[in-house]
Amino acid sequence: MNGTVEKTERATVTIHTYTSPESGLAANTHIIELATQVLVLDTQYGVPFAIEAAELAHSLGKPVTRVYVSHDHPDHFFGAGFFRAPVYALAETQASIAAAGDAMLAGNKVVAGDFVPDSVVVPGEIVAPGVEVIDGVRFEFTAVRDAEADVMLTIALPEEGIVMAQDLVYDNLHLFIAGGHLDGWANAVRALREKDYTTVLPGHGAPGGAELYDFVLDYLAGAAHALAAAADADELKSSLVAAFPDAGGVGLLDIQNGYLFPQQ
Numbered sequence: 001m002n003g004t005v006e007k008t009e010r011a012t013v014t015i016h017t018y019t020s021p022e023s024g025l026a027a028n029t030h031i032i033e034l035a036t037q038v039l040v041l042d043t044q045y046g047v048p049f050a051i052e053a054a055e056l057a058h059s060l061g062k063p064v065t066r067v068y069v070s071h072d073h074p075d076h077f078f079g080a081g082f083f084r085a086p087v088y089a090l091a092e093t094q095a096s097i098a099a100a101g102d103a104m105l106a107g108n109k110v111v112a113g114d115f116v117p118d119s120v121v122v123p124g125e126i127v128a129p130g131v132e133v134i135d136g137v138r139f140e141f142t143a144v145r146d147a148e149a150d151v152m153l154t155i156a157l158p159e160e161g162i163v164m165a166q167d168l169v170y171d172n173l174h175l176f177i178a179g180g181h182l183d184g185w186a187n188a189v190r191a192l193r194e195k196d197y198t199t200v201l202p203g204h205g206a207p208g209g210a211e212l213y214d215f216v217l218d219y220l221a222g223a224a225h226a227l228a229a230a231a232d233a234d235e236l237k238s239s240l241v242a243a244f245p246d247a248g249g250v251g252l253l254d255i256q257n258g259y260l261f262p263q264q
């Protein structure tokens, strides 16, 4: 297997977090194994990793009944078709993928070719913010606005002390700051910290606890300064690498610079 898998185990649920290698942006697919069924959250960017995560989900011996897409970034929805289950998203995310998904795919095909899928799956089902009990487990679906993306679905299992924070939290990887809502993002992370979840499952990188919030808040503060001071893409990249020398995902900075400095 190319990716790594870390399990979060409770009496009622086991979450298998599949993390792709950095060539797949260290993107996570959370495979939520309940008593009678399996749910999936986020679907990978690269085809080999989507296939690997889907095989893991289907290997658990229970039907895969839902695939949730947290937000409209390619590393979260491109692989949705490989999981062979209905795809759910927030209404805004569904609308965004319906409107722009094909163009996003065309742009990514230019640089990534066959590494990315040949078509985009527009989520067919809407997930509404609120509470739903599935197989006896209480799920809290929340729409977080103006953070890493314009809108992001997070899923918490409050009785199990688990939050799937998706791209509000990366574990020691350079953050994608081209979405531009750095203050809103920090506020969302502080709000999450107040909930006292014991297990934090990020959108990128390994699962952890509340210490993951500190990395993100430090990074966002540093990145705001770097962004304000940088004259060009190279300067931004070098100042972020110098400020966060231990952070992985340096390749993400080049992708990001394509958004921040499109003329260069």
Ligand SMILES: [Zn+2]
Binding pocket: 027, 073, 075, 076, 167, 203, 204
């Ligand atoms: Zn992401």
